[in-house]
Structures are given as C-alpha cells and as structure tokens.
Amino acid sequence: MSITIAIANQKGGVGKTTTAINLGAALASLNSPILIIDFDPQANATAGLGFAKDPLRRSVYHGLFSEAQMEDLVTKTPVEGLFLLPSEKNLVGATLELAEKPGREQTLARKIAPLRDRFNFILIDCPPSLDLLTLNALVAADSVLVPVQCEYFALEGVSELLDTLIRIRRSHNSRLSVEGILLTMYDERTNLSQQVRDDLRDFFGDQVFDTFIPRNVRLAEAPSYGKPISLYDPLCRGAQSYLQLAKEVIRHDQEG
Amino acid sequence: MSITIAIANQKGGVGKTTTAINLGAALASLNSPILIIDFDPQANATAGLGFAKDPLRRSVYHGLFSEAQMEDLVTKTPVEGLFLLPSEKNLVGATLELAEKPGREQTLARKIAPLRDRFNFILIDCPPSLDLLTLNALVAADSVLVPVQCEYFALEGVSELLDTLIRIRRSHNSRLSVEGILLTMYDERTNLSQQVRDDLRDFFGDQVFDTFIPRNVRLAEAPSYGKPISLYDPLCRGAQSYLQLAKEVIRHDQEG
Numbered sequence: 001m002s003i004t005i006a007i008a009n010q011k012g013g014v015g016k017t018t019t020a021i022n023l024g025a026a027l028a029s030l031n032s033p034i035l036i037i038d039f040d041p042q043a044n045a046t047a048g049l050g051f052a053k054d055p056l057r058r059s060v061y062h063g064l065f066s067e068a069q070m071e072d073l074v075t076k077t078p079v080e081g082l083f084l085l086p087s088e089k090n091l092v093g094a095t096l097e098l099a100e101k102p103g104r105e106q107t108l109a110r111k112i113a114p115l116r117d118r119f120n121f122i123l124i125d126c127p128p129s130l131d132l133l134t135l136n137a138l139v140a141a142d143s144v145l146v147p148v149q150c151e152y153f154a155l156e157g158v159s160e161l162l163d164t165l166i167r168i169r170r171s172h173n174s175r176l177s178v179e180g181i182l183l184t185m186y187d188e189r190t191n192l193s194q195q196v197r198d199d200l201r202d203f204f205g206d207q208v209f210d211t212f213i214p215r216n217v218r219l220a221e222a223p224s225y226g227k228p229i230s231l232y233d234p235l236c237r238g239a240q241s242y243l244q245l246a247k248e249v250i251r252h253d254q255e256g
Numbered sequence: 257m258s259i260t261i262a263i264a265n266q267k268g269g270v271g272k273t274t275t276a277i278n279l280g281a282a283l284a285s286l287n288s289p290i291l292i293i294d295f296d297p298q299a300n301a302t303a304g305l306g307f308a309k310d311p312l313r314r315s316v317y318h319g320l321f322s323e324a325q326m327e328d329l330v331t332k333t334p335v336e337g338l339f340l341l342p343s344e345k346n347l348v349g350a351t352l353e354l355a356e357k358p359g360r361e362q363t364l365a366r367k368i369a370p371l372r373d374r375f376n377f378i379l380i381d382c383p384p385s386l387d388l389l390t391l392n393a394l395v396a397a398d399s400v401l402v403p404v405q406c407e408y409f410a411l412e413g414v415s416e417l418l419d420t421l422i423r424i425r426r427s428h429n430s431r432l433s434v435e436g437i438l439l440t441m442y443d444e445r446t447n448l449s450q451q452v453r454d455d456l457r458d459f460f461g462d463q464v465f466d467t468f469i470p471r472n473v474r475l476a477e478a479p480s481y482g483k484p485i486s487l488y489d490p491l492c493r494g495a496q497s498y499l500q501l502a503k504e505v506i507r508h509d510q511e512g
C-alpha cells in the first residue's frame with residue numbers, strides 16, 4: 001500500500017525541502033523503503049542529501065522527457081531505506097516543455113506509476129509556485145502536506161492554496177486530499193508564532209498536524225553536511241519533531 | 257535620473273518582499289517619490305502595505321494585458337512619497353499569456369517606460385522563480401538587488417542566479433548590472449550566518465553590501481499591520497538597517 005504525498009506551498013522558504021528530507025528520513029527509520037522525488041529545479045533536496053551538482057547526472061527531467069525509465073533514475077542516499085529521484089537545473093525548462101504535450105498535467109503521474117509498488121511512501125518536494133511543475137506533482141499525489149511558516153505572509157497564502165487544491169481535485173485528480181497543514185519554524189518566544197498557530201487551528205481545525213516543527217538552527221546546518229537531521233544531530237528538537245511527525249503521518253494513513 | 261532595481265532570487269523566503277517594502281519606505285524618506293511594483297502573484301508587497309485582497313482592484317496584470325496605462329494603476333501607500341503598482345492572483349496566468357506574445361521578454365519594460373520619469377527609484381518585487389515574469393523584471397531593470405538569507409540552500413543558488421543575469425545581459429538587456437548582494441536574516445548567535453557571510457564576501461567581494469539585515473521579529477510582525485518597519489517600529493534594528501541600506505544604495509548610484 002503506497003502513498004504519494006506532494007509537499008507543496010507556493011510561498012517560498014516555508015520548509016518544504018527541509019520537511020521532504022527529514023520526514024523522508026524519519027519515515028525510512030519506521031517504514032522503509034521511502035522515495036523522495038526532488039521536483040524543484042533548485043535541486044535543494046538533492047544537495048541536502050549530499051549529492052553535489054553534477055551536469056552529467058540523469059534526473060527526473062530525463063524521466064519526464066526521454067525514454068529513460070524513472071526506476072532507472074532512482075538512487076540510494078546516505079540513509080538506510082531512503083531513496084532519491086534527483087533534480088537538476090534543466091528542470092526549469094520543463095514548464096514550457098510540458099505546456100506543449102497532450103495530457104500535460106498527467107505526465108508525472110503516468111511516469112511514476114511503476115514506482116508506487118516499490119515504496120511505502122513517495123514524497124514529492126515542490127518548487128515555490130503553482131505552475132505546471134507543481135500541478136503535475138498535485139495530480140500524481142494521493143495527498144498534499146502543506147508546510148506553513150509561523151509568519152504573516154505564509155498564513156496569507158494558505159486559503160488560496162486550499163482553493164487551488166479543491167479545483168485540482170475536481171478537474172484532474174479526484175483522490176487528492178489534504179495530508180495535513182504543518183506549522184514550521186515555530187518560535188515560542190514570539191507572539192507572532194502563537195498568533196499564527198491559533199489562527200491556523202481556528203480556521204483549519206484538525207487538518208493542522210498536532211506535531212509542529214520548532215525553529216532549530218541544527219535543521220538549517222544539516223544540509224550543508226549533506227545529511228538529514230536524523231544523521232546530523234538525532235537528539236536535537238528538530239530531529240525529535242520530525243520523528244513525531246512521521247508517526248503521526250503513519251497513524252493518519254493507517255486510519256485511512 | 258530614475259533607477260529601476262529588480263529585487264530577485266529564485267530561492268524562496270529570502271526576504272525579497274521585506275526588502276522591497278522596507279528599502280522602498282526608507283528611500284522614500286530620503287529621495288521621494290519612490291515606486292514599488294509588486295510583480296509576484298502572491299501579492300505579498302501589496303498586502304504588506306495594507307491593501308486587503310480585492311478581486312476588483314486593477315493591478316499590474318491589467319497594465320500588461322489590457323489598454324489600461326500603468327500610470328493609472330499606481331496608488332498611494334500609507335508612507336509619504338511611496339507609491340505602489342499592486343499585484344493580484346491573476347498574475348499567476350501571466351507566464352503562459354506572455355509566452356504567446358511577440359517580444360514577450362520586453363513587455364514590462366515597454367509598459368513602465370512612461371513611469372521612469374516620475375520616480376527616483378522603481379523597485380520590482382519578484383516571485384521565487386526564474387520564469388517569464390522574473391525575466392520581464394530583469395529586462396525592465398537597470399540593476400538587480402539579490403537578497404540572500406544566511407543559510408545553506410540560499411547560498412547554493414547565488415552563483416546560478418548570477419550566471420542567469422550574465423545571460424540576460426548578453427541577450428536581452430545590456431545595461432543590467434548587480435546593484436548588490438544583501439545578507440538578510442543575519443543571526444550573529446549562529447555559526448551558520450557567519451560562515452555564509454564569509455563565503456559570500458570571499459566569492460563575491462565588494463558586490464556584497466556593507467549593510468546587512470539582522471534577523472528581527474519586528475520585521476516579520478510589521479506586514480500583519482500593513483505597515484513598513486519605518487512606521488511600525490522605526491527605532492528597532494530592522495528599521496535602522498534598512499535606512500542604512502537606502503543610504504548605501506543612493507551613494508552607490510550617485511558614484512555611477
């Protein structure tokens with residue numbers, strides 16, 4: 001039983017990549033094998049798992065536009081049971097290249113269908129946009145996990161994103177649901193974080209995960225060593241909160 | 257003598273909008289009139305200056321695609337001498353609509369040409385992408401201000417962005433230069449910030465502004481009150497650093 005979760009929010013810098021890497025690693029310790037698909041031309045998830053930029057590396061871009069099978073592009077990571085479908089900067093051209101293909105929104109969904117039997121969870125890290133790349137991820141996914149930084153601009157965009165998800169569910173992917181809204185970079189010293197948390201809980205109720213991710217500099221340090229937090233500093237608050245999130249996600253999906 | 261500066265970085269959440277609003281307000285106190293163009297479909301600069309979402313408000317989208325003149329779409333803000341060309345979510349469709357127009361990269365440059373004589377500085381807040389919207393802003397601009405958060409993923413994307421600027425300068429806009437690289441959310445308590453600052457200064461030398469913006473929660477609070485920091489808390493470190501940045505930008509442009 002494989003579940004594909006898109007990690008998406010058009011607001012930039014809210015913790016999408018940090019969540020993809022660290023939720024992925026935590027899930028791998030509980031329920032492997034797990035796949036992360038880096039679907040952002042910035043390729044931050046690829047770099048954050050220790051893969052240096054390499055123009056010769058074949059990526060999800062080749063899986064979309066060449067005869068290569070996505071299965072052949074999947075690579076191991078430094079984490080036991082965690083696999084990666086890497087990205088690279090050519091993906092930035094995908095939006096215009098996809099626009100000309102028939103059934104363009106379904107391209108990723110079609111191409112990753114064979115992968116679904118091999119992995120318990122597939123996480124798709126999305127770029128900060130609502131373009132054709134992100135749309136492809138939302139059509140390929142069973143659910144969406146929405147990281148929201150505990151700040152004003154991030155809060156502003158949530159209801160618009162949920163509107164977009166409803167539209168996509170109606171027109172392209174009837175099974176699409178909300179995995180949950182995840183509070184990130186929560187700083188209990190500031191009123192702002194508490195205010196945003198209260199607003200989100202009031203508006204979106206139990207769609208907000210019980211688990212929240214505190215602001216923790218170790219999470220920002222880990223990617224420069226090419227490691228998820230579970231390898232870099234497994235006892236810090238950041239690592240504990242992503243482990244707790246993984247358990248909540250597994251519980252949520254077992255209840256169906 | 258009017259200078260148009262694009263505030264751009266494809267990395268999300270690095271402080272583009274916060275810089276557009278607060279550098280704009282600081283410049284307005286020294287050298288008004290100043291115009292901010294909100295060129296992001298998220299319309300964060302519009303919200304951060306106190307304009308609630310309003311589907312009937314005419315925006316930069318109408319200036320691009322209808323007969324409306326950009327001059328007629330400019331509106332006053334709560335700050336003396338600071339004006340705004342607002343955005344709204346229809347702009348998200350602009351990338352595909354622009355793709356079909358001849359001379360598509362020059363559309364914004366052509367449409368804002370009449371505004372250049374009316375304002376001493378024009379700041380363009382860009383979305384987190386290197387798509388046709390951002391390309392339009394880079395073609396319309398005299399220079400680019402690149403905010404870089406003092407963290408690993410933000411550092412990763414800077415050289416790629418500078419490569420893109422060189423390409424644009426060669427093919428679309430020969431006058432495009434780098435206004436400067438701005439360190440944002442600098443937290444002197446962490447090694448990470450100091451490491452990123454040192455890396456940037458080593459790699460990019462005097463292209464890095466002397467002024468840096470410290471992490472200061474007042475900057476994150478101000479937009480929820482619809483005010484720039486100069487009205488919300490003019491004595492805080494965030495306000496002081498943006499005033500200092502404005503002076504550095506004016507000095508840099510007077511030296512030519």
Ligand SMILES: Nc1ncnc2c1ncn2[C@@H]1O[C@H](COP(=O)(O)OP(=O)(O)OP(=O)(O)O)[C@@H](O)[C@H]1O
Pocket residue numbers: 011012013014015016017018019040044126127128184185186213214215216217218219220221223238266267268269384407408409410
């Ligand atoms: N809980 C946290 N505590 C401290 N720093 C964090 C936390 N989560 C993420 N960060 C840092 O904040 C920055 C933004 O996070 P990240 O890059 O994961 O966001 P994103 O949504 O993927 O950004 P983009 O929109 O560019 O894809 C990164 O430098 C990351 O290391």
Ligand SMILES: Nc1ncnc2c1ncn2[C@@H]1O[C@H](COP(=O)(O)OP(=O)(O)OP(=O)(O)O)[C@@H](O)[C@H]1O
Pocket residue numbers: 010011012013128151152153154267268269270271272273274275296300382383384440441442469470471472473474475476477479494
């Ligand atoms: N110096 C600072 N100190 C504290 N918080 C800050 C600072 N600068 C920006 N912020 C906050 O960090 C978040 C990201 O900043 P901002 O939205 O300006 O980035 P952006 O690059 O415009 O994002 P996007 O890529 O989505 O357009 C916002 O919530 C903002 O209020």
Ligand SMILES: [Mg+2]
Pocket residue numbers: 016017018040044126127
């Ligand atoms: Mg990311």
Ligand SMILES: [Mg+2]
Pocket residue numbers: 272273274296300382383
């Ligand atoms: Mg912004």
